[in-house]
Amino acid sequence: MTGVLSGCGLGGGSGEVTLKLVAADYGDSPANSSKKYWADLVDAYEARHPDVHVEVSVYSWTEVDRRVRRLVDAGKAPDMAQIGAYADYAAEDRLYRAGDVLSIPVQADFVPQLSQAGEVDGVQYGMPFAASTRLLFYNKTLFKKAGLKPPTTWAELAADAAALKDEGVTYPYALPLGPEEAQAETLQWLLSGGGGYTSTVGGYGLDAAENIETFTWLKDELVGKGLTGPVAPGKLNRAAAFAAFADGRVGMLNGHPSLMKTAEEKGVEFGMVPMPGKDGAARNALGVADWMAAFKQNGHGEQIGDFLDFVYGEKNVLAFSREYDLLPVTTSASGTMATAAGDQDLKPFLDELPLAELYPVGRTSWATVSAALKKQIGTAVLPDASPALVLGELQTRAMTADTSTSG
Template identity: 30%
Template sequence: MHHAARTASFALVAASALVLTACGGSGNADVGADAKQTLTVWAMGTEGEKLADVAKAYEKAHPNITVKVTPAGWDVAHQKLVAAAAASKLPDVMQMGSTYLGEFAEMGALEPVDTKVFKKGDFFPAAWDQGIYDGEAYGVPWYVDTRVLYYRTDLAKKAGLKGAPATMADLQKAAAAYRDKAGTKWGLSIQPSGLDAVQSFYPFLYSAGGAVLDDSAKPVVNSPAAVKALENYGSYYSKGLSDKTFRPGYDVTKDFNTGAVPMFFSGPWIVGLLNDNYPDLKGKWAVAPVPADKASVSFAGGSSLTISADSPRKAAAEDFIAYLTDAKGQTDWYERTKDLPANTQAWDAGELATDANLTVFRKQMETAEAIPAQPKLTEITSKVDEAIGAVTQGKSSAKAALDKAQSAIESLVG
């Protein structure tokens, strides 16, 4: 049955892709999904390495298609993509990190998503939003990532704490209790400065009702809510509850294991790291939602799959992406990588439906927010990184730092 359904969707995909090319596309006729062809795919990091195995399984079911996967390190991926786009040599399918999808969409390098094939309602809202630029979808969500609170339950008892902190006020009280009553060195690990400090700040910012850019991509980083959030963030450093020294490549799990750090925010991959590297810690830690301010809101990261606007193999590319992003493909990908599915139907069965830690991530994803795609997003967020660093190092008030970021960001937004 599944096979028949797939062939039907196959024909549909091919037909819609032909319509696509007919109405403009890039002018070159599409070879169609069933023709003998080689699809080129670029993917990053661990995903790039694991995707080759999935490609082999796909080839067995689609003997006419050869899928050539090229993995690239995250550190060089952006330059590689920029160089390929400039030379009109982009692969048929590419994984896009949420921070630079807007840049390639603006260049005209990406094919808009066929929303008859890929439906917004099948994915977490924040996952779908990461693929939107200027009101048009360019990326199909592949996997998601959101941050939740990890905390030491055994040390919480020692500190006289009951359960996880429910509010932002509770979070700071808990940080102080861990340090003062349970004898931990710090109360909470959050990033004080440096590249991507903004990711550490997002749960505070979004939960307070703030944002870097609003829904119409207008900079709002110095709103009263944002200032309040950065004051709260900064207070962990002025009270000695968080370490203000930034250590690139810092591994928080080591300090979590020794008890030097009893709480931190991070993504789903940490669960596996703790289980594998510190089995003796089992039963002494748990995950909890982001403590609520106005609400409990975390940030959504992850990756989308995109098709090159110049590809003459759009029908096959679309079918391969459909294979990776339907519920079955997403469950398979989770089993291989532990990347959280962007497709919500994949969460309805198995470990994803029953595991208590995973349930916390799923709930958090339902309200998580993504920063709107922008061509200069990397520069925009680096201005927020600078503001965070100025506050945590005691060089500026939150308001002054965010006013400065706001005026810098205003000149970077289209």
């Protein structure tokens, strides 16, 4: 899906500049497509800056990263791209540093967790554009029928899932380790077990003892006992799990803010709690961010910076976040959202952000590692699988990717 939202064109003026932005579509229908958000924002900007025109091409998330890579490889890089990863372009010296384009107050306003995740070797290239965290959603009707309360530990989660299974619930706990977004579900569980994707020394640590223990528990205590539903976790995608929750067929699953609206529209009564940890609430939640990158090829750094300063104004950040049930990426907008009566449904997710851990997107190898995780991690919970072996193979691939991209 592509659309161009443009101003009146160059018009022959020698001082006029046209900026090209490639953006992702966060909408789920034509009515709330991101095209409309960008059209309104560009109109407002161009009204104040008649010599700068902004052309925005909007693509679905399934193709936006590929489109940008194709443009870059063809020598036709856009001025800005709002995409899922930036580190490979930074490594190729194609990007402006955030500090080279943004004003100091705007760059300083980013949520610290997100600013740090946007760095490569201590320099920020990725500018966070949208963020979300995860909470454990549970179906209140199913829990009430089974006489349950939401879990705070792994043992309680497994016990609740067993009780839900006895009540005939299709997916007592939905575990989407399919190729759509397995890297998210995986990291949420690793964090709840005290592990993660990287080690304390800065490299990948996929086969750390804590991670092996987490996946062994999942394999034995949830999947092996039939508590994750009729579809093998490695074949269950997030979208299908969310749809099943909205249909009332899931007892528990990890979800992000957009699931609230979907469930409410289907009349599902749900609650949300922090992800249970091995022995109590997990220390860290999963955080996810999407990124704005500014390309140097066309030499429009000054105009890019002025436009992005406008984009990251509190009013615009809040408008985008509220339209798509996402978290603001700036401290000022986050403060407003935390106290606004109309935003209280997002506050539990907002509360998780300061302690959230994000994917290691600052590593140029992350795209390769993420693709391997999506393809392979679901096999770690198969009946005859060895979680240690699967995680060990993924660690080897990660180290190889790290070496090849940094060499």
